[in-house]
Every structure is written in C-alpha cells, then in structure tokens.
Amino acid sequence: MPSAAERTRTLVQSTSSAVLLIPGVEAARPEQLTPQARAVGPDGEVFLLFPADSPAVRAATHAQDDELSAVLEITDVAPVSVPSRIRGRAWVSGWLTCVPGLAEPGRMMVRLEVGEACVDDLWGADNVEPEEFARASVDPFVAHETELLQHLHSAHSEQVQGLCGLLGERSEMGVRPAEVPQPPLGGAPGGRPEGACAKGQRAVPLALDRFGLRVRFVGERCFDARFDFPTPVRDVTELRRAMHTLFEAASH
Secondary structure, eight states, rough: OHHHHHHHHHHHSOOEEEEEEEEEESOOOGGGGSOOOEEEEEEEEEEOOOOOOOSSHHHHHHHHSSEEEEEEEEEEEEESOOOSEEEEEEEEEEEEEHHHHEEETTTTEEEEEEEEEEEEEEEEEEEEEEHHHOOOOOOOTTTHHHHHHHHHHHHSSHHHHGGGTTOOOOTOOOOOOOTTTOOOOTSSSSOOSSOOTTTTTTEEEEEETTTTTEEESSSSOEEEEEEOOOOOOSSHHHHHHHHHHHHHHHHH
C-alpha cells in the first residue's frame, strides 16, 4: 500500500481542490485563497501561485521577516458519482513567504515551508513528517486517475461489475473486501457480503493507484473492496495489462 507520505504528496500534486488557510484572513472568500497552481520543490517546500493582489500574497508580504503560519487544506473528491463522494483530505502546515521573480506579471508565487502534514483518506488517518514528505514519490497516475476512472465507469462498467465474482476470495489477485476500513469522513455505511454482490448491487470504480483498484459497491449496503495488482504498475501499458488480468480472473 502507498505510505502516508506518498498519499499526501500525491494529493498535493493532484488536481484536487485546495485552499490556503491563514490566521487573520478568515474573512476572505474561499476562491481568493485557492491557489491557481501548486508544485513541490526539491526540498519538499510547496509553491503556490496566486494573483498578485490576493489576500495570501498580501499577508505574506506584510509578514516580512516574521513567521506567518498557514495550512494548505486539500479535499479529494471521487471523479465518479458515488455515495460519500469525498475520498479524503490532507493538511500541510508550515510557514509562508513570498518568492519574487518566479511568477508571470499579475501573479505571485508564495512558498510554504512544511512543518508537518497529515492525511485522512480511504487508507486511514496518518501523520507525516516533513522529511518523509520531501522524500515521498508521487503516484504515477496522479495526472490521469480522473480520466482512467471515468473511462472504466463509462466503457468497462460490465467488467467492473464482474469483479463481484471475486468478493470473499483470498486469491493471488489480492482481493481484500474484509480488510479495507470503511471510508472516513462519514463514509459509506457498513456491511460486507460473504460472497458475490447482492442483487441490485452496483460496482463503481472509486480509486486507482499503482498498487491496485478500489471499487465501491453500492446498494442496500455500501462497502469498498480493494483489488490489488500482483505487482505495482509503473505506466499505462503495465496498468492495461494488470487490469486485463484482473478482469480475466473475474470472468472465470
């Protein structure tokens, strides 16, 4: 499974919505504190791009040599429609400074030096040290997960539904319906079947990473199941091969 640091780093570098929380500027509208772009530097610092007249830039400018604390809050929402659609949140807190000269006219870059981070997602809740965050790898599908899940849902819904046949097994495919915690943040109601899906149960692809596919089964009872790949995949070619193997196992 991905480490907490990898999950946090992946969320920071994803397209999930984010807001920068700064003490003293709570009156600002959320969209004024939403960075237009974000990236992670070589030492683990987080760079955030804002309009030059944004409250975040003004606060960082006025702070000058004083330490200005801030928290970047990221909310991860499933790209397909499911109950309890929020898949997780991450918080990266630290100290904010302006970085002149790294932005286009009319925009300004601010730097968040990471002091601590935490994540609460489908894997669980964990704290992350700054050094772990700086060293962590980003999931290779972070830029394509939305497109891949939507494609699975629209073009391969029958094969995803067929994964019902693997529920309850402890096979080489790494099917783990009983070991996955319920989604956090007021997630889907509990209850897992002993075998195949109950009548009317709908399978929706919920999350995809280099380790496997998570599916939410929706019906009278909602639950998640992880379908682990035999080995972690590194690119779309390996992912296509792993998905084919998974669907083949379900068809038999």
